[in-house]
Amino acid sequence: MVLIFVELDNGSIKKTSLEAVAYGAAVAKATGTTATALAIGTADAAELAKTGAYGATKILHANAAELANENAMAYASVLAAAVKNENAEVVILPKSGLCDAMGARAAAKLGASIVSGVTELPDVSNGFKVTRSIYTGKAFATVDVKGAVKILGIKKNAIEAVEGAGSATVEAFMPALNNGDFVAKVTGQEKASGELSLTEADIIVSGGRGMKGPDNWQPLLDLASALGAATGCSKPVSDLDWRPHHEHIGQTGIKVAPNLYIACGISGAIQHLAGVNSSKVIVAINKDPEAPFFKAADYGIVGDVFDILPRLTKAVKDAK
Amino acid sequence: MKILVCITNVPDTTAKISFTDNNTKLNKAGVQYIIGPYDDYALARAVELKEKLGGSITVLNVGEAESDPQIRKALAIGADDAVRVNAEPTDSYFTATQIAAIAKEGGYDLILMGRESIDFNSGVVHGLVGEMLGIPSFSPVMKLDIEGTTAKFAREIEGGKEFLEAPLPLVLGCQEPIAEWKIPNMRGIMTARTKPLKVVEPIAVGDMATLGQYTLPAPKGACKMIPADQAETLISLLKTEAKVL
Ligand SMILES: Cc1cc2nc3c(=O)[nH]c(=O)nc-3n(C[C@H](O)[C@H](O)[C@H](O)COP(=O)(O)OP(=O)(O)OC[C@H]3O[C@@H](n4cnc5c(N)ncnc54)[C@H](O)[C@@H]3O)c2cc1C
Numbered sequence: 001m002v003l004i005f006v007e008l009d010n011g012s013i014k015k016t017s018l019e020a021v022a023y024g025a026a027v028a029k030a031t032g033t034t035a036t037a038l039a040i041g042t043a044d045a046a047e048l049a050k051t052g053a054y055g056a057t058k059i060l061h062a063n064a065a066e067l068a069n070e071n072a073m074a075y076a077s078v079l080a081a082a083v084k085n086e087n088a089e090v091v092i093l094p095k096s097g098l099c100d101a102m103g104a105r106a107a108a109k110l111g112a113s114i115v116s117g118v119t120e121l122p123d124v125s126n127g128f129k130v131t132r133s134i135y136t137g138k139a140f141a142t143v144d145v146k147g148a149v150k151i152l153g154i155k156k157n158a159i160e161a162v163e164g165a166g167s168a169t170v171e172a173f174m175p176a177l178n179n180g181d182f183v184a185k186v187t188g189q190e191k192a193s194g195e196l197s198l199t200e201a202d203i204i205v206s207g208g209r210g211m212k213g214p215d216n217w218q219p220l221l222d223l224a225s226a227l228g229a230a231t232g233c234s235k236p237v238s239d240l241d242w243r244p245h246h247e248h249i250g251q252t253g254i255k256v257a258p259n260l261y262i263a264c265g266i267s268g269a270i271q272h273l274a275g276v277n278s279s280k281v282i283v284a285i286n287k288d289p290e291a292p293f294f295k296a297a298d299y300g301i302v303g304d305v306f307d308i309l310p311r312l313t314k315a316v317k318d319a320k
Numbered sequence: 321m322k323i324l325v326c327i328t329n330v331p332d333t334t335a336k337i338s339f340t341d342n343n344t345k346l347n348k349a350g351v352q353y354i355i356g357p358y359d360d361y362a363l364a365r366a367v368e369l370k371e372k373l374g375g376s377i378t379v380l381n382v383g384e385a386e387s388d389p390q391i392r393k394a395l396a397i398g399a400d401d402a403v404r405v406n407a408e409p410t411d412s413y414f415t416a417t418q419i420a421a422i423a424k425e426g427g428y429d430l431i432l433m434g435r436e437s438i439d440f441n442s443g444v445v446h447g448l449v450g451e452m453l454g455i456p457s458f459s460p461v462m463k464l465d466i467e468g469t470t471a472k473f474a475r476e477i478e479g480g481k482e483f484l485e486a487p488l489p490l491v492l493g494c495q496e497p498i499a500e501w502k503i504p505n506m507r508g509i510m511t512a513r514t515k516p517l518k519v520v521e522p523i524a525v526g527d528m529a530t531l532g533q534y535t536l537p538a539p540k541g542a543c544k545m546i547p548a549d550q551a552e553t554l555i556s557l558l559k560t561e562a563k564v565l
């Protein structure tokens with residue numbers, strides 16, 4: 001049995017989680033078994049049943065007031081209980097901070113193998129071999145996964161998720177919770193509301209030191225809003241507090257994998273590229289024709305961002 | 321306050337990655353090794369906490385003798401002693417088992433790690449170690465203060481941060497801006513030479529995952545340059561040619 005954890009965002013299943021369901025269903029098919037999903041938190045039955053359209057036959061739903069906060073330790077306990085309950089041999093999680101943390105704790109509870117950053121479907125012809133991203137996207141490695149229970153963290157775009165027709169049966173699942181998982185007290189939260197998440201976004205418009213200052217971001221925000229894109233930035237930009245830290249992309253920031261990444265006034269240092277090299281298409285806009293970003297980009301414009309960005313925004317609006 | 325800082329020995333962020341031996345080994349020629357950048361943040365915060373609260377810092381690496389220069393550097397930055405588990409750490413579970421064994425023996429109040437290694441980028445060792453020790457783990461932590469036996473910290477969440485309080489002992493995976501990276505000074509480098517570095521053999525762990533072959537990504541095609549005065553054509557190319565709009 002293949003068990004897939006799906007992440008909820010305000011009651012909706014995240015897109016990367018639907019990809020994980022499709023991935024899990026494909027593994028189930030290849031190994032001659034079925035795929036069950038697991039959701040933790042508040043969501044309505046119709047939303048949960050959607051996992052069926054991506055290949056899950058049933059979805060376990062754990063919901064309790066104590067689980068309202070994303071508590072990786074409590075979530076790991078629920079996940080481990082579900083693995084035991086369903087006799088799952090393979091567990092699929094989308095790659096995210098929450099999933100890495102809960103997958104790790106569940107792996108230690110179960111004595112399971114854990115491989116994070118998986119980029120393709122496994123080869124199950126002889127054993128269970130997966131390909132994972134290593135060296136921050138600069139290379140891949142095949143790993144022969146040997147534990148009786150195998151936990152995989154899959155990267156965005158590891159599979160193309162195609163919506164089908166099925167519907168999953170929703171089953172309430174509520175194991176006993178451990179007090180030990182709730183020793184931490186959440187004393188506050190700062191969260192930008194209504195913002196598109198960088199890890200989920202299909203399009204990202206990102207700015208570097210070439211934007212020249214925090215007050216100059218409007219043209220970039222305008223293009224992002226015309227494209228329905230999320231916004232990111234380089235490390236110096238967040239170090240200088242021009243943009244919030246959670247927008248920082250790269251080796252020491254968030255790793256993203258959108259369909260389209262538009263870099264504005266970012267030089268293309270190797271540490272920045274490490275966070276964007278999984279993007280499908282990269283556009284670089286830079287006034288310096290020698291900027292290293294052009295070597296990593298699919299499309300390039302040599303020009304001043306303050307001239308180019310408003311024109312691109314207008315072109316997007318005109319094309320609608 | 322007893323702090324354990326776990327550090328990785330990894331290729332520099334600018335290293336060009338290639339492989340030898342039929343794509344089964346990293347080509348180490350010309351590759352410079354560093355303390356993982358996130359581990360460096362963890363170490364820097366540990367040094368600051370020790371300055372404020374007193375206590376000791378032990379650095380721990382699961383790795384072979386080639387890690388020693390990085391361990392010495394950590395000692396020069398301010399750790400008091402070091403342990404190296406003499407093994408090639410090729411799997412997260414294996415590595416975590418070794419760290420948990422050392423941590424249990426030492427009885428640390430705080431175990432600081434990086435958010436992730438920059439060679440395998442798993443971001444799972446802190447969770448594994450926390451569970452193995454039966455204590456809480458959190459990551460990525462971007463701010464940390466200790467008041468008595470309570471840790472007050474901030475964790476990055478999607479689109480923002482969350483503020484938490486939890487009793488020690490804890491395992492935390494760190495990232496910026498928890499502290500500024502520290503550069504060892506001359507005195508640090510001199511004293512580091514004589515600080516104890518204990519080498520211990522690994523405990524046996526069942527085979528959980530074995531590394532096969534490495535591959536490099538397909539080379540990127542040439543960049544299509546669009547003249548600035550025709551910038552608008554980018555949008556139609558993204559629609560019709562790249563098909564991403
Ligand atoms: C261990 C380590 C980890 C790191 N991690 C990261 C990371 O995660 N993410 C990250 O981003 N960096 C990281 N860095 C820093 C990285 O090396 C670079 O310093 C950084 O990415 C540069 O940011 P930038 O491109 O915004 O600025 P700059 O390098 O200053 O580049 C600005 C660019 O803007 C262009 N420009 C200027 N004005 C204009 C204009 N009007 N119109 C168009 N273009 C213009 C310039 O030609 C230049 O190319 C790391 C460094 C180290 C050592």
Ligand SMILES: Cc1cc2nc3c(=O)[nH]c(=O)nc-3n(C[C@H](O)[C@H](O)[C@H](O)COP(=O)(O)OP(=O)(O)OC[C@H]3O[C@@H](n4cnc5c(N)ncnc54)[C@H](O)[C@@H]3O)c2cc1C
Nearest residue numbers: 326329382383409412433434436437440441442443444445
């Ligand atoms: C063939 C091969 C040889 C390797 N040889 C070495 C080597 O000699 N030395 C070496 O350090 N790494 C080596 N590595 C890397 C090592 O495998 C990984 O660091 C380890 O498996 C954990 O990776 P991870 O991505 O799961 O860590 P993550 O879960 O991403 O790491 C999180 C944090 O855990 C701590 N941590 C992780 N690994 C270690 C470790 N090995 N020691 C102490 N703390 C750690 C760090 O604080 C790190 O920031 C080697 C890898 C391969 C493939």
